[in-house]
Amino acid sequence: MPTQSTPTTPHSVVLRLPYPPTVNHYYRPGKGGRRYLKKESIAYRAEVGNAILEQHGHIRTLTGRLDFVAYMTPPDRRKRDIDNLRKAIWDSLQHNNVFVNDSQIDDDRMKRLAPKSPGSILVILVEYADTLPWISP
Numbered sequence: 001m002p003t004q005s006t007p008t009t010p011h012s013v014v015l016r017l018p019y020p021p022t023v024n025h026y027y028r029p030g031k032g033g034r035r036y037l038k039k040e041s042i043a044y045r046a047e048v049g050n051a052i053l054e055q056h057g058h059i060r061t062l063t064g065r066l067d068f069v070a071y072m073t074p075p076d077r078r079k080r081d082i083d084n085l086r087k088a089i090w091d092s093l094q095h096n097n098v099f100v101n102d103s104q105i106d107d108d109r110m111k112r113l114a115p116k117s118p119g120s121i122l123v124i125l126v127e128y129a130d131t132l133p134w135i136s137p
Helices: 039-056 083-095
Strands: 011-018 027-029 035-037 065-073 105-112 120-128
Touching (some): 011 039, 035 039, 039 083, 065 083, 083 105, 083 120
Parallel strands (some): 065 105
Antiparallel strands (some): 011 120, 065 120
């Protein structure tokens, strides 16, 4: 019998999130080489939590293996490194209990769309069992 932690059929969550701060602006240095979240990063986590509540109310925490797809709509035409956005998105989703840990993500794709203010990210998470039956040895 399947358990909640090992679903046999894919379960997906679709979220439209505010545009995140880059990892370059996510942390501030602390004493002894430690890093701390900046106020902007803490505020982003809260914005993500509000977006989840508005769009879905309570959602169950995804505990299986995940595919992550994100379509980013930047707020303007400035050059941006897509890779610098992942950490803020994943950290905020984990903080808001959408998934347990970003180590669950096995497939990670991001696509940049045309800029449109104020910017947003459309996130699609698909949860699978630990082993996909059609590709198992």
